[in-house]
Amino acid sequence: MKDPRQILRRPLITEKSTLAKEEANQLVFEVDPRANKVEIRQAVEQIFNVKVLKVRTINYQGKRKRLGRSVGRRRHWKKAYVTLAPGHSVEFFEGA
Numbered sequence: 001m002k003d004p005r006q007i008l009r010r011p012l013i014t015e016k017s018t019l020a021k022e023e024a025n026q027l028v029f030e031v032d033p034r035a036n037k038v039e040i041r042q043a044v045e046q047i048f049n050v051k052v053l054k055v056r057t058i059n060y061q062g063k064r065k066r067l068g069r070s071v072g073r074r075r076h077w078k079k080a081y082v083t084l085a086p087g088h089s090v091e092f093f094e095g096a
Helices: 017-022 037-048
Strands: 008-011 026-031 052-060 064-067 070-073 077-086
Touching: 008 037, 017 026, 026 037, 037 052, 037 077
Parallel strands: none
Antiparallel strands: 008 026, 026 077, 052 077, 064 070
């Protein structure tokens, strides 16, 4: 198994993810595109000491972008919605 810190790249703190955290007790992460749902579940449970009920993943294709005549593209990435068990929570910004 991979290192849990390599699977979870960063938490996504947006308006939508904050709303999901408050209403549905979900966390949103950018994860390694090669990671599967079982690895994501184990990584969250190890790092944050919480119980995970469900993991949903979404693959995003990088957008094509132009700079003058040259055409490039942003990188592909994967997002995971992690639903926590009732009574479990994670605070990213304690005291901020």
